[in-house]
Amino acid sequence: MAFLSTHGLTAQYGQFKALFGVDLHVNPGECVAIIGANGAGKTTLMRSITGVLRNAPEMIRLGDTPIGALPADQILKRGIAMVPEGRKLFPSLSVEENLLIGGQVRKGSGRWSLDEIYGLFPILKERRHSPGTALSGGQQQMVAIGRALMSNPELLLCDEISLGLAPVVIRDIYAALPAIRATGAAVIVVEQDITRALSVADRVYCMMEGRVTLTAPAKEVTREAIHAAYFGAAA
Amino acid sequence: MHQVTTRTRASTIAGIAALALIAVGLILPAFAPRSLIQDLFFILTMLTLAQLWNLIAGFGGMVSVGQQAFVGIGAYAMFAGVILMGWDPVPAILLGGLAAFLLAIPMAFFAFRLAGAYFAIGTWVIAEVTRLVIAQWKTLGGGTGTSLPREATSDIIGVETIANLFGLRDAAARDVLAYWLALGLAVATMAAIYALLRSRTGLALAAVRDNDNAARSVGVDARRVKWIVFLAAATMTGLVGALIYVQTARISPDAAFSVTNWTAYVIFIAVIGGIGRLEGPILGVLVFWGLQTAFADYGSWYLLALGVLAIATMLFAPRGLWGLIHDRTGLSLFPVQRRLILIDERSKP
Amino acid sequence: MIWLDVLVQGILLGGLYALFAAGLSLVFGIMRLVNLAHGDLIVFAAFAILLITATLGLNPFLAALLAAPLMFAVGWALQRFVLNRVLGKDILPPLLVTFGLSVALQNGMLEVFSADSQRLSVGALESASINLGIVTVGTLPLLTFASAVAAIFLLNRIFYTTALGRAFRAVSDDPTTASLMGLNPKSVFAIATGLAMVIVTLAALYLGMRANFDPSIGPARLLYAFQAVIIGGLGSLWGTLAGGAIIGVAQTFGAQINPEWQILAGHIAFLVVLLIRPRGLFPRAVD
Numbered sequence: 001m002a003f004l005s006t007h008g009l010t011a012q013y014g015q016f017k018a019l020f021g022v023d024l025h026v027n028p029g030e031c032v033a034i035i036g037a038n039g040a041g042k043t044t045l046m047r048s049i050t051g052v053l054r055n056a057p058e059m060i061r062l063g064d065t066p067i068g069a070l071p072a073d074q075i076l077k078r079g080i081a082m083v084p085e086g087r088k089l090f091p092s093l094s095v096e097e098n099l100l101i102g103g104q105v106r107k108g109s110g111r112w113s114l115d116e117i118y119g120l121f122p123i124l125k126e127r128r129h130s131p132g133t134a135l136s137g138g139q140q141q142m143v144a145i146g147r148a149l150m151s152n153p154e155l156l157l158c159d160e161i162s163l164g165l166a167p168v169v170i171r172d173i174y175a176a177l178p179a180i181r182a183t184g185a186a187v188i189v190v191e192q193d194i195t196r197a198l199s200v201a202d203r204v205y206c207m208m209e210g211r212v213t214l215t216a217p218a219k220e221v222t223r224e225a226i227h228a229a230y231f232g233a234a235a
Numbered sequence: 236m237h238q239v240t241t242r243t244r245a246s247t248i249a250g251i252a253a254l255a256l257i258a259v260g261l262i263l264p265a266f267a268p269r270s271l272i273q274d275l276f277f278i279l280t281m282l283t284l285a286q287l288w289n290l291i292a293g294f295g296g297m298v299s300v301g302q303q304a305f306v307g308i309g310a311y312a313m314f315a316g317v318i319l320m321g322w323d324p325v326p327a328i329l330l331g332g333l334a335a336f337l338l339a340i341p342m343a344f345f346a347f348r349l350a351g352a353y354f355a356i357g358t359w360v361i362a363e364v365t366r367l368v369i370a371q372w373k374t375l376g377g378g379t380g381t382s383l384p385r386e387a388t389s390d391i392i393g394v395e396t397i398a399n400l401f402g403l404r405d406a407a408a409r410d411v412l413a414y415w416l417a418l419g420l421a422v423a424t425m426a427a428i429y430a431l432l433r434s435r436t437g438l439a440l441a442a443v444r445d446n447d448n449a450a451r452s453v454g455v456d457a458r459r460v461k462w463i464v465f466l467a468a469a470t471m472t473g474l475v476g477a478l479i480y481v482q483t484a485r486i487s488p489d490a491a492f493s494v495t496n497w498t499a500y501v502i503f504i505a506v507i508g509g510i511g512r513l514e515g516p517i518l519g520v521l522v523f524w525g526l527q528t529a530f531a532d533y534g535s536w537y538l539l540a541l542g543v544l545a546i547a548t549m550l551f552a553p554r555g556l557w558g559l560i561h562d563r564t565g566l567s568l569f570p571v572q573r574r575l576i577l578i579d580e581r582s583k584p
Numbered sequence: 585m586i587w588l589d590v591l592v593q594g595i596l597l598g599g600l601y602a603l604f605a606a607g608l609s610l611v612f613g614i615m616r617l618v619n620l621a622h623g624d625l626i627v628f629a630a631f632a633i634l635l636i637t638a639t640l641g642l643n644p645f646l647a648a649l650l651a652a653p654l655m656f657a658v659g660w661a662l663q664r665f666v667l668n669r670v671l672g673k674d675i676l677p678p679l680l681v682t683f684g685l686s687v688a689l690q691n692g693m694l695e696v697f698s699a700d701s702q703r704l705s706v707g708a709l710e711s712a713s714i715n716l717g718i719v720t721v722g723t724l725p726l727l728t729f730a731s732a733v734a735a736i737f738l739l740n741r742i743f744y745t746t747a748l749g750r751a752f753r754a755v756s757d758d759p760t761t762a763s764l765m766g767l768n769p770k771s772v773f774a775i776a777t778g779l780a781m782v783i784v785t786l787a788a789l790y791l792g793m794r795a796n797f798d799p800s801i802g803p804a805r806l807l808y809a810f811q812a813v814i815i816g817g818l819g820s821l822w823g824t825l826a827g828g829a830i831i832g833v834a835q836t837f838g839a840q841i842n843p844e845w846q847i848l849a850g851h852i853a854f855l856v857v858l859l860i861r862p863r864g865l866f867p868r869a870v871d
């Protein structure tokens with residue numbers, strides 16, 4: 001059975017509809033990539049899954065359990081953690097405190113602890129007493145990933161972790177992915193960089209204007225199919 | 236074709252009704268009993284104070300809990316004009332407006348320096364300072380206060396004419412005069428607020444209230460708009476304060492600077508009726524007057540209940556009674572929102 | 585010599601004002617909420633202590649120990665069931681709700697406890713004094729000041745070194761992201777207000793032991809607390825101690841010149857500081 005699934009998921013901001021019935025699932029331990037142009041609704045989908053935006057209960061299921069109406073803090077307690085778009089470190093907290101707060105409510109049982117995060121991203125240990133926001137973009141992204149890992153999630157959502165970073169930095173950050181997956185956690189990566197997405201994921205979903213327009217195993221998709229799903233069939 | 240308008244059918248009717256009401260209000264003393272005139276004086280002055288608070292807090296986002304400063308300073312300035320300078324009480328009311336204006340300048344200067352919600356307590360501090368300073372003014376009775384001298388109240392200009400006109404005793408004629416002045420102030424205040432809200436400055440005020448920075452980026456000088464509105468409201472509040480104490484004829488710092496009478500009641504009127512709408516305080520003052528007449532004898536219980544009522548309103552109907560009515564019926568007597576009207580080409584001649 | 589005495593009295597009085605201010609500062613720092621009923625809640629806590637001393641025959645210190653968890657519950661419930669519902673971008677609703685609460689609380693206490701002045705009596709301690717060589721100071725004022733220092737020290741420890749304090753800061757920075765960490769911002773706010781009410785209880789204890797109190801004195805305590813916060817600089821707990829001391833010294837000097845000027849002198853000192861240092865003495869860099 002899928003670890004997490006959405007069923008006709010809709011979302012709106014005021015009058016504006018951002019998602020129109022999204023169906024998606026993630027199997028245990030699987031890595032799923034979500035690609036799509038700016039404004040396709042990827043972040044909205046992440047916010048819905050993590051409970052920042054609330055839905056009808058049945059729209060999102062964790063295994064068999066409907067969780068669509070749960071608030072964000074309850075979702076985290078059920079083992080779903082997110083690296084939010086734009087990193088969103090807490091400016092009043094040091095690097096170490098930013099990491100600690102990630103595991104403050106849910107520690108989970110698993111590999112990740114402060115020491116393990118420092119092992120994964122050694123630079124963070126050196127900077128652990130700096131304010132989180134005093135770091136470079138790449139380092140901040142590491143903190144954001146480490147912070148999410150601290151709860152030892154069974155599903156990790158990463159929303160555009162490469163955004164605004166230099167290619168070498170992106171490579172370093174993605175180098176952490178195998179270690180994360182090795183713990184058995186499922187991962188959803190939202191990416192604009194299609195090549196990167198296809199190289200790390202088992203399956204890929206493509207979104208356009210609030211709908212899923214393509215879903216396929218990462219190895220089997222063709223550039224043409226993605227192009228059509230990205231920009232609409234007519235393009 | 237389209238045009239931008241703020242007029243609705245209801246507002247046209249409301250406009251005509253308002254004119255009729257004002258006319259009735261003017262001739263009312265000819266046949267109304269004195270107690271009604273006194274009640275109306277109370278209603279009109281409280282309404283004006285509530286509209287002014289609503290202007291700065293509801294429309295301008297400047298939540299003042301120091302309005303008693305302007306009532307008090309206005310009243311004391313009027314007393315000073317009468318007692319120290321021998322003025323007639325009615326023109327001395329103007330001194331009240333002037334004094335409130337002058338006090339509003341330092342108050343705005345200090346309070347605008349305070350972040351967000353601390354503005355509220357800042358205004359309260361200035362009001363306290365004013366009260367304490369006034370209480371040191373021994374010629375006006377210091378902490379215990381004083382009364383208007385009999386000579387001053389007995390021959391206020393116009394009273395004799397009114398007395399002859401309606402065949403009233405002097406005391407009743409004084410009430411009529413005060414009532415007319417209250418009516419004039421209420422109408423002038425509401426008309427001015429209405430005009431302000433529909434003007435460019437009104438638009439600017441809305442922008443300032445919603446977001447200082449956004450307002451600045453579209454070229455509205457937020458500070459200037461806030462200053463103008465704050466000073467204008469303070470001046471009017473001072474006039475009302477002076478008028479109230481012409482009628483009362485007896486003053487003390489504790490009464491003239493009372494937070495309960497001049498700020499708490501006023502806020503409750505606006506909250507219960509509906510903040511941020513001209514109709515709100517009108518409805519609110521009627522409800523308040525009803526409650527006051529029915530329950531004021533219960534003293535603290537009454538105030539306790541008013542406080543709880545205000546909390547409940549903010550929790551369950553934050554836009555007040557008028558908000559509830561508006562949501563049900565879409566009724567708007569004094570529309571300030573601009574609406575785009577599409578004019579059907581074919582129906583034009 | 586007398587002026588040195590006045591100065592020391594004023595600083596010690598500042599300890600009481602810092603206790604008034606600490607709770608206000610904590611709540612504002614975490615949720616940008618200004619509680620206009622803060623002063624009335626102090627008076628409420630004083631009556632709670634009084635009631636406990638009267639019914640159980642306890643000494644005020646022990647009574648305050650019992651009142652503290654009760655006040656925590658009051659603060660927690662107030663935040664949970666009332667204030668959380670009006671907290672938002674618009675500052676008007678929480679201000680008006682707490683203003684309504686202030687009026688309701690004052691008048692409720694007036695009905696229940698009457699307008700009579702009350703006092704928490706602690707017998708000999710009230711008049712005890714300690715000779716410090718150059719000045720003699722009252723034991724109670726000294727104890728007040730020491731308690732203020734201890735309370736602020738502890739609050740700072742909680743704020744900067746504990747998991748709870750981390751949650752306070754995270755929720756204050758960004759409630760949405762904090763909720764992604766499994767924190768419920770509304771529960772955190774409720775704990776913060778509860779904690780503020782524990783400090784309010786401490787403030788009430790010393791208020792009641794040092795002077796008479798009655799249901800009407802709350803708003804004035806709110807003003808002192810507010811002035812101490814602003815003079816100290818928003819967000820600085822130690823700043824409130826400095827702010828309290830400035831108000832206290834101004835008041836004792838004013839009173840020394842003319843007893844009627846005591847309160848006025850405190851207000852004037854506040855305005856002077858606001859004039860020359862609008863952001864207070866110890867403003868935080870950001871904000």
Ligand SMILES: Nc1ncnc2c1ncn2[C@@H]1O[C@H](COP(=O)(O)OP(=O)(O)OP(=O)(O)O)[C@@H](O)[C@H]1O
Nearest residue numbers: 013016018036037038039040041042043044045085
């Ligand atoms: N807070 C909001 N209020 C109103 N509309 C919003 C809000 N957030 C997003 N939207 C709108 O919802 C749509 C989907 O936005 P979303 O952020 O989910 O897209 P995205 O796929 O994550 O885009 P990007 O690649 O730029 O991050 C967009 O049209 C956007 O303008």
Ligand SMILES: [Mg+2]
Nearest residue numbers: 042043044085
């Ligand atoms: Mg996005």
